Amino acid sequence: MPGPPSEPLVVTLLLDDAAQQRFDRLRAQHFPAERNHLAAHVTLFHAVPGEHLDAVRADLAAAAERPAFDVDVTGVRFLGRGVAYSLRSAEVAAVRGGLAAAWQPWLTPQDRQRHAPHVTVQNKVQPxxxxxxxxxxxxxxxxxxxxxxxxxxxxxxxxxxxxxAEAPFR
Known part of the structure; x- marks a missing residue:
């Protein structure tokens, strides 16, 4: 049964199967099992208001009208109580920037911050x-x-x- 329209929306970057499996294995090994409700992911937006679902879905479809692209895994970040892999891609920055501009009035303070793409493989553990x-x-x-x-x-x-929904790149 679908969640209520008031629940926030999360937007992620979808990775190829091999990368997804690699990050999922790391997450399964290192994320506390009782807190590991999700597959590994690259969050682009944490909480877009759910009442904008139709506009968000349309904007994602439009943003995906581009060729698929590569993303560099550039390092390992210490998060204080976790660990993540840092990512870098001009294309990710462009896609996210365009969506952020369109959704600016709706964005939470967290989603207005400078975006540093990453995949968290451990969180909520002792430092x-x-x-x-x-x-x-x-x-x-x-x-x-x-x-x-x-x-x-x-x-x-x-x-x-x-x-x-998923919006695949061309």
Whole structure:
């Protein structure tokens, strides 16, 4: 049953299957199991008001009218109580920037901040546990490239997310 229209919407960048599986494995290994309700993801917007669903869906479809592109995995970030992989892509910045401009009146303070794309593989752990994982992942880190395949739209349900739509890139 679909979530109520008032529940916020989450917008993500969808990655190729191999990248998704790699990040999902890391998340399954290192994210506290009782808090791991989601697959690994690249959040572009955390809380777009749910009442704008039709406009958001249309804007995502328009934004996806572009060729798919590569995204560089550039490093490992220490988050204090977790660890994430940093991503960089001019195309991600352009897609997100265009959507942010269109949705500016609706955006929360968090979604108005400078965007630093990443995939969180650990969160909500003790700082010492996070630091140990960060050091371990950093020691073996070699940059690589993943492929962005589209945009995902989800309804936030207080922990889990409900899939709403996908907008694949050309």
């Amino acid at each position: 010492a546990v996070a630091r140990a994982l960060h050091e371990r992942l950093l020691a073996g880190f070699v940059p690589w490239t993943v492929h962005a395949r589209g945009l995902g739209l989800w309804r936030y349900l207080g922990g889990p997310w409900e899939p709403v």
